[in-house]
Amino acid sequence: MKLTADRLKLDSPLVETRIKRFIKDYIEKCGATGVVLGVSGGIDSCTTAALAALSLGSHKVLGITLPEEETYNATDVQHAKMVAEEFGFKLEGIDISPTLKACFQSLPIYNASDKLSKGNVKARIRMVYLYYYANKLKKIVCGSSDKSEVMMGYFTKWGDAAADISPLMDIYKTQVRQLALHVGIPTEIVTKPSTPGLWPGHLAEEELGVKYETLDLILFGLERFMRTEEIAEQLNLSIKLVDGIKKRWLATEHKRRTPLTTKIGYRTVGNDFRLPYTPH
């Protein structure tokens, strides 16, 4: 199998249809009134919100921007507004800075220089807000994680990936870009550098150490059971880089699963309790 950019070419109209059907079917089966999404203004959340609006009707979609002062980016907020206007869904904005301050002040071991621990709190606080809205309005939380970041474990556990459904989770970042353009997300949103926004100047490709165009082909190869040597050779990359990505993928499985327990009972949650994923 040749690993070329063509491998990641998405049949966007078909994928759009499948994702819209998936969202609609889930909402109908669980009886929710719609979805709540955190809309940062980035490509993933804007695309997810657009697809949800196209699937359910914009009146069933509530977008919430949850900025905080340290990483506040007026352009991102503007982008969220643009997409909300274009696809007709309601967008609310909540500044989570006061909550964060209160949270940090009450933490006896808080250390402002520990960027990661601090940043993860931001993602988890956003999750708390989204779930409050979902509970109150009888909606579900729709996540916007893509396959690249989920495979890499590049998200906050119980934070930004916490959701009831994640419609983009089986397409890679470069494929999300194709889908985004197809559904009409403005080019400036699609082409701007991705950021998890956990601290100022936080850029995804910089932190991951590889461009998404390359990362996605590596992940595609791993998905197809290719060996790292073969992937490295084909993409003209060092084995160290590809091995490192594989290692990270395997090491972060704990972020993608229910918490591990030890087998004691007859059937065990997260292990051999195999139930249908029906929401009713």
Added chain:
Amino acid sequence: MLKEINVALAQISCKIGDKKHNINKMKQKVEEAKKNDANIIIFPELSLTGYLTRDLTYELAEPIPGPSLKLLEETAKKENIHIIFGMLEQSKKAHAVLYNTAVLLGPKGFIGKYRKMHLPTHSVFEEKRYFRLGYQAPVFETKIGKLGLIICYDVFFPETSRLLRLKGAQFIICISASPARRQRFFEVLTAARAIENTVFLAYVNLVGVENGLQFWGGSRIIAPSGSIITQAKCDEEDLVTGSINYADLERTEAFVPTLRDLRPEIFNSLKEQAENL
């Protein structure tokens, strides 16, 4: 035996674990099919319960005969029609011995059943976890023809359809629960089984979303020549009817005489090689 029959393909979505809901939907489709003068109506694999029942499989399975089969038997009698549907079958001898079964009912009630011979246990499929393999591929001589049944993944194994044809089947019915990623496989393989055996083949697939899997539908009747007699829509519920004229078998057999040209001596070698793979 009728020389020409009308076949209704009932491409439905099912509610997982809700047999009452699914039976009601099936009854409704039978009534609709009857209005189109159908002699037989075919439902997808495990249409009684939905496909991905996972651990609920144990409590949803029923013996044959059983309560759900009885309800559908009454419908077949009342509407004077043949019905094929899929169900979780429980052995009469052991509670946890289950089969993925296709049932054939006629205007006089139960005719027969087929237990799936090839159980997919890879990718998103985990059938061997729950089911015992079937060991028999019977051909049912009915008023509407000599019928053979297969289920979904069986179509990947030409031996099963070949066996049915060699036993005299004129019409092979493949009920299925195929997710969208596998559409192309089924389009090709259903046509191949019809052509290589010079036999009519009906393929009836599930639609709807179960556990994130989207079943693609695309049910069809294929003539022995490989041409499509009728075809249901993709990805949505549909009910289509097509006619089968058994006289076409004779014409196709003369044009592509695969049965005449069979080489049975190869079968021994196949068996030997398959056992030593």
